[in-house]
Amino acid sequence: MIRRLLSLLLLLSLAPLVQADLLSFGSKKSTFLPADQAFGLEIHAVDQHKLIASFRITPGYYLYxxxxxxxxxxxxxxxxxxxxxxxxxxxxxxxGVLEVYHQSFQAEILIEKAEAGKPLLLNATYQGCSDKGLCYPPIEKQLSVDLVTVISAAPAPVAATPLPPDNENTQIARLFQHGDFWLIVSFFFGAGLLLALTPCVFPMIPILSGIIVGRGPKITHMHAFMLSLAYVLGMA
Structure with missing residues (x-):
């Protein structure tokens, strides 16, 4: 009788400890987040051939x-x-020993033969655990991704620059650049004849000098002398 009484008193004394353990176990269990809150996934298209999968991992959890x-x-x-x-x-x-992710990260997905203008339906699988020891079953998601259609911009048409109309000055300049030397000598001789009829001849001297110098390094001393001589003979 006394032994039974002692056993009953022992059980009554242990009851609060058992209740505390049960409550603490329940509180620990309730601190684990649902899988969708512990881990998140979003996928977007960079272009028609590349996708970026962004994984969000809550601190205290990791993915394999x-x-x-x-x-x-x-x-x-x-x-x-x-x-x-x-x-x-x-x-x-x-x-065992393997690689895990404790921080959020991104994965690059390359695809081919995707239909332009239509959303792409992808299956994603991943699995993770809590640092406190709880491991979740594999998570399976199906996501629809809108593909980006890249359209190459057509080059802008280049407006044609109209050529300036030919006038007397441009024709003379073209003659000096591409004309035959003796043709230019004849031109100077004719110019001298015409200028001899003008009331003042001296202002034409610097013009003659400018024309000769304007031909640049292509003209020699002999060419310059011949042009000047033709001009002077025409004026005489």
Missing amino acids: RDKVGFSVAQGKAKITRVSLPQGESKDDPNF
């Missing part, structure tokens, strides 16, 4: 690098490459 995967749900499009950043090495009690 080798558990991240993508596939095309429907259509002719095909994923050619998925580029993931390097993760942190972790000795995980469930899967």
Whole structure:
């Protein structure tokens, strides 16, 4: 009888401790976030051939690098490459030594044969855990991505610059640049004849000098002398 009474008193004394353990276990369990709050994923298109997947990781949680995967749900499009950043090495009690992500990161997805103007339906899978020991089952998401159609801008038409109309000055300049030397001598001789009829001849001397100098390094001393001689003979 006394032994039973002692056992009953012992159980009553242990009851508060058991209740405290149960309450603390329940409070610890309730601190874990739902999977969609612990991990987030958004995908947007850079162009018709490249997608960027942005993973959001809440502090205190991590994703397994080798558990991240993508596939095309429907259509002719095909994923050619998925580029993931390097993760942190972790000795995980469930899967051993592997790479994980504790920080938010981005993955680059290259695709081909995507239909322009139509949304792309992608399947995404990933799995993560809490640093406190809780591991979530693999998460599967299906996302619709609007592809960006890149249109090359046509080059702007270049307006044609109208050529200035030919006048007497341009014709003379063209003659000096491309004409035959003896043709130019004849021109100077004729110019001298015409200028001999003008009331004043001296103002034409600097003009003659400018014409000869304007021909630049192509004219020799002999050419300059011949042009001046033809001009003077025409005026005589």
